[in-house]
Amino acid sequence: MSMSELMKFIVKELNKEPFNKSYNLISFDSLEPLHLLQVLNDVLAVIDPKQKMDIREESPDQTAVRIFQLLRVLKYKPPDNMNMSEFRAGIVQGEKPVIFPILEWLLLKVPELQKRAYLAKFLVKIDVPPEIMQEEEVNGIYLQYEELMDQFKELHKQSEQLKNSGFNTGEIRKDITNMEEEKEQLIKRIERLRRKVESHPNSQKMMMVAKNLRVERDREKKLAAQKQDQLTAIAHLDQRIKRLEVQLRDMRQTSIGATAESMIHKLEEETRTNGYIVKEQLPRDIGNKKKLIQNLQKVVSVPAMGHSDLEELNAQINLLNAEINQLIEKRMRSGEPTDDKLSLFRQQAGIISHKKEAAAETLRAARDEYNHILHELEQKREVVNAAEGTEVLKGEDFKRYVNKLRSKSTIYKKKRSELAELRAEVGVLTRTEEVLKQRNDHIDRQLSVLERKKGVAGYRETQEELEKVSSMKSELDEMKGRTLDDMAEMVRRLHAEVADRRNNLTPILREIRPLREKLQELNPEYESKKQAYERQQAGFDSNMSKLEQEVKGYREECKAEESRYHYLNCMMKVLQVQQSRVASEMKAYVSSDALEKKKTFREVYSRKIQEQESLSRGLREKQKTVKENHEPNMKQMKMWKDLERLLECKKHCMNQMSNVGTTEGATAMMGGYGDPAPTHLEEDRLVL
Template identity: 30%
Template sequence: MYEHYQQLQNQFKAVHKEVDQLRASKSRPGELRREIGQLEEESQQLTEKIANLKKKSASDPGFQELLAATSALRKEQEEQAKLAERKRDQMLSLSLAEKRAREAEARLQDLRASLSQDATPEQLFERLQSQVARNNDILTTKFPAEFRTQQETLQRLERALSEPPKTEHDIADMEDEVQALRSTIQQYQAQIADAQVAQGSGDGEDKLAVFRQHANLQARKLAEKEEELEQLRADKQRLLRSTEELEAKLASISGSKFMSRDEFKQYATTLRNKTNQYKKVKAELAELTAESVVLHRTEQLLKSKDADLEGFLRDLERQKGVSGFLATQDKIDDVSVQNARVNALKGETLEEISRVVTDINQALKERKNQLAPQIKELRTVRQRYQEMEQVYLERKAQYDHTAVGLEAERLKLEQECAAFQEDALREESQFHLLHCQLQLQQGKADKIAQEIEFEQGTSNARLLRDIRSFQELYKHKVAQQESLTKELRKQQKALKTSAPAKKQQREMFEGLLHLLSCKARLAQQDNQKNGNANRNGGGVGGVGQDMFDGRADIAHFDVGGANVMTLEA
């Protein structure tokens, strides 16, 4: 009893977990029911299509062979698609593995280079810092750029998928455009080759730069046109959607184009009433026609008795005060005749409509009689369908229950696998780190052993030709740096000592140069004013001209360690 209680308790826990997982999932019962209903409808449609195809192909003798061949072809195509997908995944995995191998090989070469060279810890630290900076640069620059590129590609593909399918005319236009662009590129390439052959290497490079600039301009224009084309396509899609919405609204306002059953019955009742009314009016019309014949005969007899009947009638109308009565009566009779003709046409139309209605009713009766066996069979099939649906729902409930349990187990295994993989990666990283540290310490230990060997002098080994050990090498470098520091300090002191005098001399020379420039400018102005007399007389303008037209020499010489400039005529 207690074991049964524990089993029930464990079963309750498992069911409770499954319910929590189902609640946490994004799927909703209403959506699932709609999807199930849609799938059932599609399944029913497919079943009907298959049954129709079987009926049509039952009389075909070679259908089974064709079916076997198409089934084999479909299986081969599915297998080919699976193999292509597997090949693509393996190629992607191969490229990733090669990339990781190249990165690992580069790191290995860096480590070997650092171990093979006699590098100090500071140099190793700087090298690691540069590697970290390079990795940061890749992380902040290269990866975001690749991510943006992939996003743009994804957006472009989504736009391409959202566009309507291309017609053959659109494809032909695009192929013509591509062919035109290819011909243009070939022309440009031919022009570039001709220019390089004709002008040589130097001129060819200039021409090539011009053509490149032109090609870049054309590419930019092409990109602008493509953007404009994309915008126009988006506008076209928006207008098409707006048109469809307006058409849907118009259809909802205008209503159905065909009469319903009730409307048809009402129309048939109205038609029968009008037919009965037409028959009554037709009988009255027959009576009136007979009476009209009698009256017409009477009129002829009266006209034969009195030749001037019309004059007599006009006089009689004038006496009675109703002039124009007969003319008006004739017009009324003409209108009555025309109305009778129209009514006759309407009667014929109504008879035609009644005959059509009778034919339709007869056709409906015949169709009902033809469909009666199929309706009976449909009821049987519907009952069998309900039974199969009940079995299907039970099996589907079992499947869903099993699928939920397996999905939960799969998620648990994936989580455990991910945790184990993280542990393995962490241990591998720690191993590589410790291995590198071990190699560094081993290199330091080897260096210390060499230094001890050099100091003890147990062998004739030396670090360099004139230097025995690392200690002597570092002392020699320290001495060189100290002597270089002393020399630089002497030069700094000499520069500080001579700096004020040289600065003052430079300022005086700049003032002198400014003064001479002013004198030369004034002399040129005086020379332009005075004309030929001043040019022949010499004067100040001549002196300025002699001073600045090449007859004055500027000499430099050293006085007390400073550079002195003199002007010699």
């Protein structure tokens, strides 16, 4: 990834949650080393909240040490083309080629690194010197510390499994409500049973027996828990014995072929190396750090400079470099031959000193890497021991284990085929169950409707509850009768089993001691043969993978050809059917039989065409007559509508005149005088 793409990725990630920065490429590229270190510290603070602070409030040495320690815990590996001294100096000075890859690595793995930083607080072991570990009290505390660490691993693993199990708050709340409803139902049921039991003559005696049963069951659970604790303690002691045996074996292997002179020579070399590091390299590094700190303090104390000030300083630097070059040339011209010889020796001495410094730095890096690898090896051993709980099989045991695995693999394949059949059958049965449930629900609804019609609603539920209560009562009676005998038999069986286990373990432990010694003798031969086996296995695996790829390609090609064959076969069948139709059509068309000719498609379609043409001619004639009679028919319809309106109006007027005539007759009877009634002609005139 180029530097520009790296900057784009870092700026994009820093502008997201939870950093919420507002950088762009220009502003981020123009950050000063101190601000860039602060950005790195902010990212580390998101991973580990303890790192949240302002780096201006602590010294650069403390900042560098704190960042180095956290990166080591997070298992960050510097680039291969950079040694540790350049890497440390780049972090202290805030150099972009060193800081940008760290930011990219951190931003790619933020959730994973947060988890690792959290676990490091509890799983990074404390380094205790061996001479202090020889004390019994310290050794006991350290063993207790390791046991607590193992317990934390198990609890954390269980927590992760629960987090990934898919439960959410909605489901838990639903389960809680269901459990509360079940609790209420159980309370009601218990009340009903209590009322029934109180009426029983031996109720107190039965309650005492049930109470004793519950007490004995609780005691049985406690004994089982104690047994489990003792088994775990035995497992921890076995692990401790294995670790001590490994340490003893390593010490014996290191002591093979060692003499006093070789050990003294080795110690002298180590002393000289450590003396050089302590007397020469560390003071030089401390002096360089102090000079760097002084320079940084001077830079911090100087007020902010502008572009013109920087140009002036660059010009002064160029002038001083030119003067230095002139002085060096002048000295070389005026130098004597003895000086030239001394300069050669000085160059050789400088080269040797540089080589010593590089070797010392390489030694320091190798020691750090060695300690880190030892720490990882110890952690992985603990993980393997915790996961397996047994030693690695070797020799004949391993062969028997392989044969056992092969037999189990054949059994597994057989069981897997049976499992596939059972799964298919389960699918069918599940569908059948769903159909039966639907039918049952439908029948229940019909029965509830019938019960409501007959006036006995809830009869079935009541009957089912009565049957359940009676069955529970019978089960309780049987269980109470068997309880005391079972408890006595269980206690006797447990005592006998414990005694048998003790008697069986004693000869086994005696036999194990010579076998362990024999195991230590056979370990080197096993390791050599294991390496040869692994080499052969790697070759076979590589050849097997190549052959599997070839077989896969051939199978895909075969599948493609089979699909093409089936497609062509189907097309041939379609063409054959079409050809048979064409042949039958030609046969019928050429035949001299009139009935056969009528069955041809040509005759059928020509007959249908004639029928449709005759039908269309009749429709055209009908359309023509409709168009010709449209206007007269419309006029006639309008005249009929006008006549209808005229008659309605006449009817309305007649009704009005009849009402007026009745009114005038009434007035004449009362002695009044009115106009004469209108005649029929006058009525017609009024209507018109």
